[in-house]
Amino acid sequence: FMQDINFWRPFVAIGIFAATLSASLSNLIGASRVLEAVSKDNLFGKLLQPINRFSRAGNPIAAVIVTWFTVQCIILINKLNLIAQITSVFFLLSYFAINLACLSLTLTSAPNFRPSFKYFSGKTTSIGMIGCIVMMFVINPLYAAITIIMCLLLVIALHIRSPPVRWGSISQALIFHQVRKYLLLLDSRKDHVKYWRPQFLLMVSNPRSCVPLISFVNDLKKSGLYILGHVKVGSIDEFETDPVLDEYPLWLKLLDKLKVKAFVEVTLAPTVRDGLHQLSRIAGLGAMKPNTILFGFFDDEIPNDFFENNVIYHNLRDILLRGNVFLSLREDNSKRVFAREEYVSMLYDSVFRLQKNVCVARHFHLFNKDMMVASNSSYIDVWPINFFCPQISITNIDNCWLFLMQLACVLHMVPAWKHSTKVRVFMCVDSKIKDVSLLRRQWEQILQMLRIDATIRVVIWDHVTSPLDQSLTDVRVDSIPQSPDSKSSESESMNETNLSVDESPQRFILSTHYLQSVNVLIQEHSHNTSVMFMYLPPPPACPSEYLVYLERLDVLTKNLPPTLLVHGINPVTSTTL
Template sequence: HAGLYQALAMFAVAYFIIGMTVLSVCAIATNGALDAGGAYYMISRALGPEFGGSIGIMFFLANVCGSALYVLGLVEAVVDSFGIQPGQEAGTGVHVLPQSYWYELLYGTVLLALCLLVCLVGASIYAKATFLIFLIVAAVLGTILVSFFATRPLKVPIRLPNGNGTETDNGSFTGFSLSTLRDNLGGEERLLPPACRAHWHCHFTWGLLEGGGSWWAQSRCCGVVSPVGCVWGHGGEGLWWGCATLDSLSRLLSVPASLLCLAGQALALAKKTSASGNPVMAVILSWLVVQLVLFSGKLNTIASVVTIFFLLVYATVNLACLALEWASAPNFRPTFRYFTWHTCLLGIAGCCVMMFLISPVSASASLGFLLLLLLALHYLSPSSTWGYISQALIFHQVRKYLLMLDVRKDHVKFWRPQMLLMVQNPRGSARLIDFVNDLKKSGLYVLGHVELQDLDMLPSDPLQPQQDSWLSLVDKLNVKAFVSLTLAPSVRHGVRQLLFTSGLGGMRPNTLVLGFYDDEAPQDGLARHPAFTSAREEVPLGFPPLRAATTPKLLSAREYVGIVADALKMLRNVLLARQLESLDKAWELRRAASPPPTIHVWPVNLLRPDSARYADTCSLFLLQMACVLNMARAWRRARLRLFLCVEAGTMPHAQEEKLRQLLKDLRIQAQIQLVPWDAITRLHWQTCQGPSGGPAEEEEEEEGVVNFPTNTTQVSDEYVRAANKLVLEQSPAPAVRFLYLPRPPADTSLYPLYLHQLELLTRGLGPTVLVHGVSAVTSTQL
């Protein structure tokens, strides 16, 4: 009833969709060896288990509904030919079959049982049945061609759907007639349902996805000729019977194949096969599902579901080919080259448009069902060894954008911390790793480790076996970090290597984070970490046990301070973290106490009170890092408290107002607390000796390197302990403290004394971060 123009248009759209899909399937199929499973196998191996599993389930359901569709179609053709005419109580002649819902369900069940028997016997009898049905179809097709010339004009009764029932209309067979052709160009207003019309043009691609040329040819013959045969008369019904039987058999045979492939990952029951390899349990399960679908009894409803599901499968096949083409992997080199990414896109667009033209509601529901399956399989499916196309696509895009990331275009407005955290043994640094993850603020985060070995003395690289343990650690701790391991003769040389080589392009570490060098025995933080104490899953980690308190360290105090000096010479900011393993972030940030936790910030060099300034590069970097921590989601409840050290006679309120204006310009919300420290500064060596006022020192202060000279020897332990007490007395106790890290002395022989002063300054303070910045990181302009 569509008319010749609309029929040709539908054929053109259908063949366009299948043509684009054929190109994609040929490209994927000629890129490697295929196995059973059809579209599921191709999609799962190309797009990964999530897409493959979800499409495999929909492919299974589409074939189940398709098998039921052809059984119902065959029942309808048989009832039309041999059923008792409506309005008659008894049959006459060949019309002896009763007609009702339950009788038609009985006929369908019997036909499906015959198909089940063929499938249980195996594929060999199916091949014989296929050839027999092909002979019947060919003979009937020949009679149809002869009937064009031998049959006189006649009236042909046609059953058309009408709501939940059917009605009979009369069609006219006139033979070759120009007037009939003209009348049929535009068609009539009463048309077949769109799903039924579209299904005739889409379902024959089944054979294509199975890889069988004979199945494809027979299904295509059915899809094109069957509608015409129904209009031409009862002679065409033989063709419909043959094709419907063939399609039902082919789908019922292929449904277990898809189910068997899916069962390889999930269902143990469906994997049972006979001695000849026939998936008996999969066949029986598929037969049960098809039998349930037969209870619907509505041909048009099933046709809509089958068509949309198959179109979704075809669209995903095109998507798989498109992803492989866009990934530009060297191993994707199919022998079939007559495709481009344009044909894949056109195939996807054609399938999606046709889905929504058939039924917008059903198409939307199918896409929603597909997304639910994707999410479920993403979180529930185990890892596979098939490869993930998403990784290839991500690599392709990241490489492209990394090349576009030009370090010459960096601007302080868009600065972000890019951390390199050096870890000797993750067992003693679990909370430090988590803390630095909060501190990175969407920047680069690299976990660095130095293995003290000589590659010349080893048969192979010892770092490769450790890589999996480090990556598992990153996954379990749920930190967004890369891992960088290196071999070196000393820790200092290894850190230099990582500072030079870590990162890529414009993504390179600009801040070095080290644990503090002290005599405390390390504690196994992984043993107490919630990610590793869960009984649900245990991840074997190849990290060695922590060193005992009496075991000598791998690096000396001089080498440790030398690492800090090297980083500053390389214009890297430095953070030294002490007692971060005692920071219970979950308790600190979620405790029920009314005052929120605080972060104490001391942006002044406590070892040089005469150089106390709040606007130098180091102090501003310290303020920035404290603010970045406060911006992290887990630390937003915390409050910044900034301590302003003042002396008598220096107009403290003016200093406070100046600092408040600076915080306002930097958009940092913090509480300012004045701290008198006259009693502390009296203990400083310069106060005792009086100000030198020499021109060299004034010039040094102007250049901002006041903490570099050899005045380390002039700072007494008494003064450092007093400064430590001053910091410790500020209540309430904070969750973490940020202190100013002085620059190491130029004389390397003073490195142990420098480290001793830092240890005295931070003793007993709890979680403390010493910060030294060498680059501008704040901006007050748009």
């Protein structure tokens, strides 16, 4: 028809040829540029590397050739209607993806997403999405289904590979939007003991020396909040820029290497104690706050460098910041950033001032999870007795006792631990106590009510307690409480928990010989023990007793397997559930 009304009939053929050539070249060059961008982002590894190499003056020669060859393969189908259906379905899928991205950005309220299209809205982009999908299936349902499946497989493959690209992911914006919304709904005033879970703030002086401990706490958290806290001692006036800004990305890289589900909080403070106060207040967000602070033990041992012989940490081992190795280990005890008195004061502050549960970890440089899993016959030991005040511990089922049991149970619920370990609870009694079997049955009933799978081992320790100037034989079985639920108030429970040695009903002086005997007793019953939970006596209020308290803990836990000293102040479970 156009040829009949045209001034010169060949003009129509020339115009059709020119329009077709222009559209073909634009698609060819555009597709080759996309292929070049995919190659530069290294999304498919070595498969597309040659495309990025062969280019001159910004022109992707190799990408154009590959694109042209792909087009020729499609043309060889030699069926125009079929080719039109295939290309139309792929074009519609790409338009669907664009509409989906725009809708996602609209839902996330991203401030930098400001479309200039006058009629743009969430409704119009939704209509565009629906229209693209409908037209795909109208054109050819089979090709539409195959195309969608291919696209999903491609997205899954890219998600699994997780290539290191920085062009921005819409998933991060969506996650931020949802997390913010649900954090606002999480109300700490509605907390209930039956939904309690451990939420740890692990105070890390140097991650080089505590890699096993970091991995262990990752198992112990039971889907709870896990924060690594580090205090950098100093003042902001000593630096041109905040040193935390330089160190924080390296801590995130360390978490990637450790493969633990944790957050990092690094702060700058004049002392470690001040830094602890800062972290205990600001760590977490909204109602997600740590309820348990975990410390390493203060001793004179030179720390091990777990970065040294592990190739995983090779990229972090020798990084220099301001001319110094990032988090280098001390070579002697003279380079400590805080003293023993400050360490015990942090324990005291955590328990009494900050009102947090406290754990102290020792000997975790000996912890080896792979060996534990391979042995398949190790134990989680629990010693729920306050060895600094043993005469009331056998009759005192308080929050600390329950916290010990809860942590051991939580650890045993982890699949690797559940199949490789068993929980043992040690009951230390004097041979002169009447009805020991009845006492044991009452402990077993409490464990059964708490649904804790553990066996109770009765330990006769007359040879340990006999030198003490007191008696542990006057124990009435019927005076043992079934649980803290039966106590009149939480203050009474705290008073019982914090009862010092000098305030105990049967006063005695803790001697080094007694603590050494307890240590030997524990070692004799610690064969094949993977980790041990022990009662952490409350720190003294008087600063003059700090060194004595730390020395007693050192004697009590010396040469033991990996040990976690635990002191709980808040209810963590209940027999009424």
